[in-house]
Amino acid sequence: MDLNILWFVLIAILYIGFFFLEGFDFGVGMLVPFISRDKDKQKEDRKRRVMINTIGPHWDGNEVWLITAGGATFAAFPEWYATLFSGFYLALFLLLLALIGRGISFEFRSKEKAKKWRNTWDWMIFAGSLITPLLLGVAFGNILRGVPIDANMNYTGSFFNLLNPYSLLAGITIVAISVLNGSVFLSLKTDGEIKEKATALAKRIWKYVTLLLALFLIWTYLETDILNGMGIVPGLILLLGIIATILTGWLLNRRSLGWSFFMIALTIAFFIVAIFFALFPRVMVSSIDPNFSLTIYNASSSPYTLRVMTIVAATFVPIVLIYQAWSYWVFRKRLTAESQLEY
Secondary structure (H helix, E strand, O other): OOHHHHHHHHHHHHHHHHHHHHHHHHHHHHHHHHHOOOOOHHHHHHHHHHHHHHHOOOHHHHHHHHHHHHHHHHHHOHHHHHHHHHHOHHHHHHHHHHHHHHHHHHHHHHHOOOHHHHHHHHHHHHHHHHHHHHHHHHHHHHHHHOEOEOOOOOEOOOHHHHOOHHHHHHHHHHHHHHHHHHHHHHHHHEOHHHHHHHHHHHHHHHHHHHHHHHHHHHHHHHHOOHHHOOOOHHHHHHHHHHHHHHHHHHHHHOOOHHHHHHHHHHHHHHHHHHHHHHHOOEEEOEOOOHHHOEEOOOOOOOHHHHHHHHHHHHHHHHHHHHHHHHHHHHOOOOEOOOOOOOO
């Protein structure tokens, strides 16, 4: 395995980590205004605070996976970074606004006790948690489907080229997986009414997630050129993701919440691996001419840069992983209505 392939794999791993860890954050954020509903508004606010506190110690750390993936792309494959960020500029700007609005909401909602104040920030958490995975899913759908890239590696389309049915399906699928991920996470991290509502929701929606994944698999074979490259392999990987989702539902009905959470992790991993398998050795597909596609070789940095990056990553990434694992261990206990809440 040369360093170009190694960094392609490492970037895929970073996105797997992001979509799993930040995925349950997004899911919880989308569920805050709904699972917390109660006729007693004080109890409703308390439930919302419990839900937000389940992800409070982790959400900003989980976003680092996305930042690191972007930084790795910039350093290892600068031509990919340049084409992606210039061509998807408006979409990524909206993504940034969603992340900023979501982060501000976590910090500001508890600064004032007024119902209107907290309700506004809670809906901003919902919006940011919905828009972010939707836009990222649309971006990956377009990268896989192909976008207009010319011989100079320049994106020649517009924002509206990105809003096609296939890519929107990819975005909706990521959103649905995140909701399922978040509901199972709440089942593990809370008790009482919140846990029961989250578990009941997970039992209802896993079937729809399975259906969306199956539809995405079929549409991928109809819409993309994966049969010309890696053939049926990416489809088999995505099929494993569908099986993992089915097992999630089966385990939920058996009240095996920990294993259900693990199966969702596998679903996300298989989903991302299938996309990167279908792309390899490309990083962006050109819809104008396959020869104009960006690959891990024509879009990469120099061999020296890749060697230095590999040494740095081998040194510091294990430290970051150990620290993040430690933070999850420290905040591993369930939260209840009697817990001390900060948000």
